[in-house]
């Protein structure tokens with residue numbers, strides 16, 4: 001009769017042992033973890049120190065993306081009110097977060113360091129549409145706007 | 148044949164072959180930049196250097212001609228290192244801004260650097276800075292830093308255009324490509340240098356930053372802007388037409404396009420395009436459903452009966468659609484009143500041996516009859532320019548001279564009785580040339596019945612003569628072949644309009660034509676369109692002729708349909724759909740099919756081939772009596788017309804303003820200076836125009852551009868006397 005009982009006892013013992021060990025889970029969402037800086041979460045479009053946009057609309061991120069999650073449409077800068085240094089900027093920038101596999105290839109491909117993946121990862125939504133992030137949500141606000 | 152060895156492989160090629168081509172024939176690839184199949188060998192970039200035995204140094208494969216027993220090596224270490232160094236030099240001052248360069252992804256410099264370049268540059272010095280994003284012409288942007296000085300653009304301008312509008316400026320590392328005296332590069336063929344530039348130095352303004360090559364879907368099609376029918380590649384991004392590039396059809400355009408074709412594509416996305424059928428209700432046009440619109444048209448056609456229906460148009464349809472329209476008119480409606488012509492052109496089908504574009508290259512004499520191909524068939528004109536460079540005599544008969552001074556010009560025409568009509572001049576020329584058994588190519592605008600009759604005499608007198616008629620609409624010839632000309636007892640366009648004006652016509656159906664602008668008798672056409680009880684207009688835009696329409700049927704553009712058409716030679720030109728038509732827009736053929744079905748006809752069986760039309764007959768256009776003093780002549784311009792050209796935003800900088808061109812003496816006699824604004828009055832009509840002068844306009848003529856929507860020339864009667872009164876300049880306050 002010892003045969004069927006032994007594994008049961010063993011299992012219970014393991015449960016008991018873990019009960020008194022330090023917990024690995026957290027009480028999400030009340031409690032949140034801090035992720036490593038290089039965690040690949042939601043995208044962000046960054047700015048140069050002078051506040052101009054880094055993205056030049058080259059579409060290399062869109063080309064590098066293995067899941068076709070990015071759509072970029074470039075446009076010519078108005079010389080009087082340029083968005084970015086140079087002739088060209090990304091007028092439309094969309095990331096489809098449902099498609100994205102957070103591989104980070106876009107960040108790697110970007111010649112200007114414009115698109116970066118941030119540790120932020122709380123992307124859940126009730127509907128699909130807001131999961132396509134457009135430029136206003138992706139672009140970091142200017143310093144004065146953030147304040 | 149010359150025998151030689153390339154990379155150990157024996158081959159024999161005709162004398163005069165370049166080493167590059169001999170190697171390519173063997174499938175051996177030699178990288179090149181400055182070489183171009185349609186330009187002369189040049190040897191500027193040194194990318195094609197190869198080893199040739201017994202030659203002390205490497206030789207350029209693109210300029211070296213094969214010789215007997217030659218031993219060429221393209222696969223040695225020395226050749227590889229040379230390619231690497233050439234690229235290193237080309238990149239020494241290159242800005243490497245591929246991410247923001249429109250050429251990135253389809254750049255020859257990028258591709259060859261990936262294949263042959265060094266992993267890193269040895270140059271540590273600061274790069275040479277030059278101009279970026281400089282305006283080069285109305286359609287072109289120049290980035291001097293990207294230029295590798297291959298001179299393809301310069302050579303195109305010299306060899307193909309013969310213009311000398313661009314050249315190398317400066318010396319040494321400051322050398323750059325610039326325009327003559329810094330003027331805008333505004334030749335009507337400017338866009339070709341963008342196709343030619345192997346790098347992103349010359350880029351198109353309308354395409355600027357709109358897509359990267361990997362975004363594009365393309366189709367091989369043809370340009371349907373004029374009757375030349377240049378082969379083209381159409382590119383779309385996300386179903387938006389963004390670019391049109393030349394494709395090399397050796398018999399037609401040899402890779403070149405004119406700027407009207409290349410940059411005129413914006414019309415397809417114009418917000419002014421009609422999107423829904425409209426019916427007139429209570430004096431106003433209002434959008435309706437297709438069901439209702441077609442019902443109304445069918446009802447009107449039924450009520451009118453075959454004899455009180457007229458159909459005008461067809462030169463913008465595909466051959467297949469033209470056949471359907473013919474079937475609809477002749478069989479289903481049973482009317483003989485069909486005419487594709489809506490302007491001055493009598494015929495687009497030659498009545499003597501038809502020529503080809505390649506005949507222009509072999510011609511012993513070219514005669515341009517009342518026709519300026521530079522304006523109406525630009526890419527055809529490139530062959531005329533080549534002929535001029537070869538020394539082929541070119542004789543022009545018409546109110547203005549294009550290729551002068553220094554070339555034969557017999558000024559007109561029926562407006563100058565002293566000189567004799569164009570037909571008389573042509574007869575004189577025939578007598579002069581008769582007996583010489585030489586290939587003469589006649590290029591005619593298809594206007595003037597007297598010329599038509601005179602040309603018939605050329606058939607016997609000069610069996611070698613070939614005729615090319617520049618169609619006034621792209622598929623004019625195909626429409627005529629499909630039988631869209633009045634049948635026996637049928638009314639021609641002038642007769643139809645006269646009948647409409649006299650209240651003798653119930654339904655007038657305009658298919659892709661705008662007679663309000665193109666028909667020479669402006670008063671008649673306006674009255675006819677006003678008076679006809681039911682006017683159906685089928686077009687992309689609400690044209691001038693659509694103002695008094697009772698039913699307006701919008702259609703798909705030519706980039707949205709598949710089929711084929713016939714260019715001015717009668718050559719089959721394919722048309723492929725690039726983008727789907729906007730929702731709810733059928734193509735012309737779809738409308739014809741539906742009308743046929745509703746009228747109880749059949750379209751499933753192959754349509755019977757129409758009998759060859761009796762062209763040019765019965766096209767009465769009134770000619771005014773000869774008058775003293777200044778008389779009106781009109782000229783067709785590349786960018787005139789109220790249709791697609793007007794609605795292509797990229798073309799707006801080159802759209803013609805309303806001008807009147809006088810011979811300098813005539814202007815001096817009237818105390819008029821170029822730029823001055825005058826009122827031109829002719830009968831009861833007045834037009835306000837700005838004066839230009841040119842010695843290439845016949846004295847005694849006031850030359851006015853045709854088909855300008857804001858200044859319609861058909862309010863004037865061609866050949867009638869006019870008076871010019873200066874308009875006082877308004878005081879302009881600073």
Ligand code: SF4
Pocket residue numbers: 061064065066067068069070095099100101102103104105106107
């Ligand atoms: S992280 Fe990867 S999958 Fe997501 S957008 Fe970037 S490249 Fe595409």
Ligand code: SF4
Pocket residue numbers: 054055056057058059060061062072090109110111112113114115246
């Ligand atoms: S984010 Fe970077 S890679 Fe993507 S379009 Fe902008 S500049 Fe190019």
Ligand code: SF4
Pocket residue numbers: 293294295296297298299300301324343344345346348349
């Ligand atoms: S502009 Fe382009 S085509 Fe002209 S020389 Fe420079 S690289 Fe060559």
Ligand code: SF4
Pocket residue numbers: 370371372373374375376377400403404405406407408409524525526527
């Ligand atoms: S010549 Fe005619 S067919 Fe050729 S590109 Fe120009 S408009 Fe189009």
Ligand code: FES
Pocket residue numbers: 178179180181182189190191192193194195196207208209210
């Ligand atoms: S391709 Fe031969 S020198 Fe340029």
